[in-house]
Amino acid sequence: MTLRVVEWSTGTVGRHAIAGIDAHPDLELVGVWVSDPAKVGKDAGRLAGLDRDLGVLATDDREALFALKPDAIVHTAMTDDRIMEAIADLTEFVSRGIDVVSSGPVLLQYPYGLVPDDMITPIVDAARSGGASLHVNGIDPGFANDVLPLSMTSLSQQIDKVVCMEIADYSTYYQPVVMGELFGFGKPMDHQSMIFTPGVLSMAWGSVVRQIAKGLDVALDEPLVERVEKVPADRDVDTVSVAIAEGTLAAAHFEVVGQVNGEDRIVLAHYTRTSPEQCPEWPTPDSGDGSYRIEIHGEPFLRVEMSHHARTGDHNVSGMIVTAQRLVNAVPAVVAAEPGLVTALDLPLVTGRGLVAT
CATH class of the missing domain: 3.40.50.720 (NAD(P)-binding Rossmann-like Domain)
Structure with missing residues (x-):
């Protein structure tokens, strides 16, 4: 029908x-x-x-x-x-x-x-x-951190920690409100952007952590843990959504974490750059400029990297x-x-x- x-x-x-x-x-x-x-x-x-x-x-x-x-x-x-x-x-x-x-x-x-x-x-x-x-649903929050990691856990004998990562260069991501107002890219480092206001990350991505916990029958400590690392631009950067002046916010790494007895068990992490060469110490995609990486720590250790790009070559389009x-x-x-x-x-x-x- x-x-x-x-x-x-x-x-x-x-x-x-x-x-x-x-x-x-x-x-x-x-x-x-x-x-x-x-x-x-x-x-x-x-x-x-x-x-x-x-x-x-x-x-x-x-x-x-x-x-x-x-x-x-x-x-x-x-x-x-x-x-x-x-x-x-x-x-x-x-x-x-x-x-x-x-x-x-x-x-x-x-x-x-x-x-x-x-x-x-x-x-x-x-x-x-x-x-x-x-x-x-969607891709994140969505498939990359619900169906994909939970499917991978079906291969596990013991699970110590589930880590879901988005690793991406957002320079070609056209969403001026998201980039400029929600993330605060291009804003002064002391600017309190919406997404990094305490509690907001847990509201947005806590659903991921809690759904994985439900799928694994895990009772989490309360509240969820939020971690944020913000990095200023070392030069002027132009993106399709916002202009980022030297010294303003240019990259961000955040985590929403579900713990059990104080130990990290389910981690949702984003590594968001606005230029590929930023923060070389952070994880980088195995292929292209954007990927989702799932790691299941335990016996055995499992890792899947899902890279994507459109026929134009742009991962933000895909x-x-x-x-x-x-x-x-x-x-x-x-x-x-x-x-x-x-x-x-x-x-x-x-x-x-x-x-x-x-």
């Missing part, structure tokens, strides 16, 4: 989601929502950079999209700086009986033990009353593609799932079924 899908936004992830929906044999793109008035009336194919029309025109009319009676919404709108508004949107979607896969807010990837129950209950109740499911595709390819499984909030622990194996080139 072909599922009717609405794509919600056409930004850095949404444009790739449109292409993914169009390529998927079990999905039909029936509507596209945009926030930019200049995009209203434009064909989805053009907005996705496909150089061809798909016969679906973008709109900012929510009710018109709901009237299409879609089976699912692929929601890729920016949520990092509008968390509560995004949760309200998702709650409305599922209350109308529409299944949803979304790239955020990332805390909903696995919110249990992360936020108060009264923040989760309304959206779960709305989903169950509407008979719909909601799945929040990062948006894999985020979009993890959502798009999960649509059939989420539609088939029981109503409520669906995590990676609840889903069957999600594959690229039907996407092999012929």
Whole structure:
């Protein structure tokens, strides 16, 4: 059965989601929502950079999209700086009986033990009353630190520590709000950026640590541990999102850690550069300029490095593609799932079924 899908936004992830929906044999793109008035009336194919029309025109009319009676919404709108508004949107979607896969807010990837129950209950109740499911995922938080590490642990005899790393050069990552405001790249070193405010890292990536702990049946110490290392630019650096002057924030290493009896057991780490030559003492990708590295310390020691790059060669473009595709390819499984909030622990194996080139 072909599922009717609405794509919600056409930004850095949404444009790739449109292409993914169009390529998927079990999905039909029936509507596209945009926030930019200049995009209203434009064909989805053009907005996705496909150089061809798909016969679906973008709109900012929510009710018109709901009237299409879609089976699912692929929601890729920016949520990092509008968390509560995004949760309200998702709650409305599922209350109308529409299944949803979304790239955020990332805390909903696995919110249990992360936020108060009264923040989760309304959206779960709305989903169950509407008979719909909601799945929040992507690549990180997402596949690189839920399905991938948990699958690797199936090879273990003893597990001492699970480490999930993102190692990346963000110089070609076009997200001015994320780069300039959330991370604070290009800001003075004493600037208190949102993401490094105590507690925020645990809110954003604590879901990763807690979901792995749940999958391994581990009770963690409370609270989670946050570690931050910030490095200034030793020269002026230009990125596609922000200009970084010498002496301002240019690189950051952070960790969100789940401990057991004071010992690190589950570690989520990011090594974020804005120029490849920065911080040579930090881990570097085995290949290219961006990767996810999983290490399972124990018996035996296991390590997997997942590198990626787009056909253009840019790993930041492929990062948006894999985020979009993890959502798009999960649509059939989420539609088939029981109503409520669906995590990676609840889903069957999600594959690229039907996407092999012929």
